[in-house]
Amino acid sequence: MNVVFDFGGVVFRWQPHALLARVLPHRATSEAAIAELVGQFFQGYGGDWGDFDRGTVDEARLANRIAWRTGIDLPEVQMVIDAVPSELQPVPHTVGLIDRLRERGHRLYFLSNMPAPYAAHLEAAHPLSTWFADGVFSSRVKLIKPEPAIFHEAARRFGVVPRETLFIDDFALNIKAARALGWQALHFLSGEQCEAELASLGLI
Known part of the structure; x- marks a missing residue:
């Protein structure tokens, strides 16, 4: 077979809720807040993150797009992007x-x-x-x-x-x-x- x-x-x-709670604990103040963060960052693996998966945007452009779209500070967005390898x-x-x-x-x-x-x-x-x-x-x-x-x-x-x-x-x-x-x-x-x-x- x-x-x-x-x-x-x-x-x-791959546990995005745990990842974001670990990297951005000051924003992950409740289960609802964590769920909202996951939705903002990964968009159900469409949108900005889908383009990252597709290889049509690089890390820098992804970080800027997420920061602009969500209002989350760019250094915090970059921290999440940088933390993914340790999650995997x-x-x-x-x-x-x-x-x-x-x-x-x-x-x-x-x-x-x-x-x-x-x-x-x-x-x-x-x-x-x-x-x-x-x-x-x-x-x-x-x-x-x-x-x-x-x-x-x-x-x-x-x-x-x-x-x-x-x-x-x-x-x-x-x-x-x-x-x-x-x-x-x-x-x-x-x-x-x-x-x-x-x-x-x-x-x-």
Whole structure:
């Protein structure tokens, strides 16, 4: 089986509420305030952050756009942008699943919405070429999930047939998009749930 992993929230930790509470504690004064901050910064991964994922704006331009749009001081915006790599730590349970899938002979890939500087950081800090046969970062192909084009590009690059490929992602819209294009898809909710579903499919 071909298995394609999302990164943020699946292979690597991504908890934006905790990130913003840690970096901007003076603004994260309540759960409601944190939720508002998350919405302002990431816009549901569309808007300014979506352009960053797509690779059409750099860090400096992103910081200025967020500061102008939200009224948050530019140095604070930059602190959040700079803190993201430290947030993206490997999820041990998922890394264990990757190892087990690879040992069973499955072909593993990744498909990640990831801005260019964070993609470079992950490549430098972690053995991606050991874990995966290949992968697609959104910023390098100028496409983002859930756009159909990025799924077509991934299938072409990996040389896989969608119906013979399992896509794992924590974002429901990406799962819906993959299934509409004929991919098998598993909505990642937790490491334990993912492991149970992989076992039910006979993959581990």
